[in-house]
Amino acid sequence: MINLPEATELLLVARKTLLDELAPLLGENAKYTVSMIANAMAIAIREVEAGEAPALGALARLDRIYGIAPRELHGEALRRTLAMHDQQLAQDIRAGHFDADDEKGCAVLEHLRASVAARLRISNPKSLP
Amino acid sequence: MIPDDATRDGLAQFIRAASGASAVRITRLARMSGGAVQQNWALDVDVSGGAFDGTHAWVLRTDAPARVAESLTRANEFRVLQAVQPASVMAPRPLWLCEDPSIAGSSFFLMTRLAGVATGHKVARDPALVPDRRHLARELAANLARIHGMQLSRRDLSFLTKRLARENIEHYRGYLDSLEEGYPALEWGLRWCERNAPAREETTFIHRDYRTGNYLVDNGTLAGVLDWEFAGFGNPLEDVGWLFAKCWRFGQHEYPVGGVAYAEDFLPEYELRSRRTVSPAQLRYWQVIAHVRWAVIALQQRERHRSGAESSLELALTGHLLSDLELEILALTADHA
Secondary structure (H helix, E strand, C coil): CCCHHHHHHHHHHHHHHHHHHHHHHCCHHHHHHHHHHHHHHHHHHHHHHHCCHHHHHHHHHHHHHCCCCCCCCCHHHHHHHHHHHHHHHHHHHHCCCCCCCCHHHHHHHHHHHHHHHHHHHHHCHHHCC | CCCCHHHHHHHHHHHHHHHCCCEEEEEEEEECCCCCCEEEEEEEEEEECCCCCEEEEEEEEEECCCCCCCCCCHHHHHHHHHHHHHHCCCCCCEEEEECCHHHHCCCEEEEECCCCECCHHHHHHCCCCCCCHHHHHHHHHHHHHHHHHCCCCCCCCCCCCEECHHHHHHHHHHHHHCCCCCCHHHHHHHHHHHHCCCCCCCCEEECCCCCCCCEEEECCEEEEECCCCCCEEECHHHHHHHHHCHHHCCCCCCCCECCCECHHHHHHHHHHHHCCCCCHHHHHHHHHHHHHHHHHHHHHHHHHHHCCCCCCHHHHHHHCCHHHHHHHHHHHHCCCC
16 A cells, blocks of 8 residues: 655655756756656645645536535545546537526536636646636 | 758759759758657758759758648648648648658658748747837738638638637547546537637638748848648637647737737737737637647547557657646636526
């Protein structure tokens, strides 16, 4: 069993070493590559730290939109259910089912905003409004 | 392309034959920055005899190993550069096309090397490079109006695609349909574009990548427009929306025009020169299209990495731009259904 806190600690210290000790020794091009590596590591750290919370939040919102009773899902089952929900929502938006400025339409827009914010917290928290 | 002696010899021979010179000496062949899709090489040559007798600074443009489905082949990009020459739209002058892969590993062409700096964050952030933002914006506007005013033969350039608003929407939906996952935020943006699509549209030649990072600035002045590989026919406002898109501001968000100028520095000049009007609603519409397009490109880049076709950290990270683009799409489309 992988101990996740240890994984993020490892990534954090590896990233710090890369930036503090290796980057100063490098030329411009290599520095750019190192900054990309550091960025990728930071994304991975945030993703591990967020855990299942973003997916669980999305599932709860989508279940409400589609009138499904709250349920407890984790791991692969959570991932697959959410993927199916996203497919359905994408189709329904395209078909115009959520065009109206009514309760449903607003709930969908709120869900999209919350999902984008959750992903930004991992991909690029600096952009969060 | 590997810039070894064999490549240099092959190139020198090609130039000698193409230019009618008696001798050609390559004095420099060095990779230029930028171009994840194309590789650009700075090429300095001494030519003896023939019409090109003298010293020249050229660019060799070839395909990088990773191609983007949307972009033109080098041969067709070369034809576009030829076709736009008479209009003086600041494109580099194309010299010769070589479709024999034995010299550079793939097709390539040579073109003149224009002076100036293109690097996006420098253009957007270095006041020494752009001392007068308004001046640059007006030049960008006038030049874009010239590009849109060119009367190019659709028959001679039949390899170019034509896409107006609805065709863009269909095109991007088609790509999303090829993916396993659903992208509800992008669908939201596309549905908004469909509901707000213009009733009538003009069709002109468009550059489709007219943005900071793709033009050269020399002494504060527009000195060249690069990267014609996405050119086609479409709604001229697509180019305006792309230039104004938030993703091309290099962090300089107070300047909506590519991170270099205010809208009022650009739009009146574009309107005057093109005899077109650009309403705030039209500008918003084409900014949404621009962000959807960037999101689709980011997904394509990520897929190139994920599929194993080209494992690359840069491509993998491009996928993480998606949420920034979705955020902007939701902001632009909110309260304007």
